[in-house]
Amino acid sequence: MSIAARNLSEQLVDQVRARILNGTVAPDRPIRQDALAAEMGVSKIPLREALARLEQEGLLASQANRGFTVRPLTATEAEEVYALRLKLEPETIAIAARLAGTAEQQAASDLLDQLDSLTDSGGEGVGAFNRAFHLALLRPAGRPVTFTILERLHVLSERYVRKHLEPLGRNERANEEHRDMLQAWLARDERKIAALTVVHIGKTLDDLRLQLQTDSKGPPG
Amino acid sequence: MSIAARNLSEQLVDQVRARILNGTVAPDRPIRQDALAAEMGVSKIPLREALARLEQEGLLASQANRGFTVRPLTATEAEEVYALRLKLEPETIAIAARLAGTAEQQAASDLLDQLDSLTDSGGEGVGAFNRAFHLALLRPAGRPVTFTILERLHVLSERYVRKHLEPLGRNERANEEHRDMLQAWLARDERKIAALTVVHIGKTLDDLRLQLQTDSKGPPG
């Protein structure tokens, strides 16, 4: 998750995670370790360490002597993930707003700017910057255990947003909400940032529910 | 966490976790991978996979080219972990009580019986059975993401309970509370089991706070 991954395994975690979120590796199909390792130009051992980490993140599942598979997306998991975020994020983001220093405030502002320009240019990797922005609003709370949990939840969320919401032109409204959130967060208005967070997550979940229903009736793949 | 770990790495995760909770490997001291691997009669590769998993569980920390260390216990982490449990467990345990089948009810009852006999005989591994009992009350909720988070939180909790509370004769009262909880849980009394859970976690946290203060003034190590 960190920008400068230290060893090779950590770098692979980020790269493989990106592939999973990207959809490059399909769900339920066994991951050929040798092939993937060769494709990435590394050996199997660091790749296995990365896969083990991603399994604990909830992106992969493993069976005995049958390797790893990407866990499929389900509506119930989406509901669970967003319910957890609603339980944890509002309070955490309020505390973070209170404790954030100027450097952390600057970092959050910068990330939103980058997210904006990416959205305007229709670039790739919007999801990653969206996640980074949200996490930047949460990190200053100084609760490492909570933050780790929220990191995981945002990764899981991103799969659903990217698959079901990003193809649609839904980013404009989200960006307006992001601006409002950042403003309240910078002003250390704890009530307001908590309320806006509830709304933001809730609206995303609503859109997701609608789209999940629609998609389940529509395309087979 | 599972009873029958599949591959060697999974088995090592459980064994090394037990050592950490046991206090066999001291905090802040670098873990010699070769030595530990030799001591356990395995090679370095599966051990590294296990250590990587335990790092994500929050028990270990790693630095570049300096290996893994056991994370030290801090009062702030204890506060955070118990705050998270208070936020997540009551609702989850109520749902689990509603959804639990007869087999799962039997499993929970059995675990409490085993926990009782272990406590009476003053045996080892009380902490592990305590954790298993609590998780058995939570598993039937059918929320895998939440359950994984709670598994982690219980592991982290166990370190503090074992170090600060278990040496004292504090298990009797906890066992009475466990009986009450199981009764309400089996009766599917959602209100009551949720309330009892809040009380149980709260009391444990209170005891822990007291002991953490006392210990910080008392012994240096």
Next chain:
DNA sequence: CATCCTATAATCGTATACGATTTTATCGCA
């Protein structure tokens, strides 16, 4: 023609061996 069994091939999991980085101990110097 379907089903079961067997043999083959592929893949997973683990052990062994090697280079790169870091820590530590020793020596020289202020």
Next chain:
DNA sequence: TGCGATAAAATCGTATACGATTATAGGATG
């Protein structure tokens, strides 16, 4: 005597190679 630099030792991280397990394809039989 204390501090800094250098060399040696130890350890971490990675690549390569091997055995064990599993899935699959082919053939024989009912």
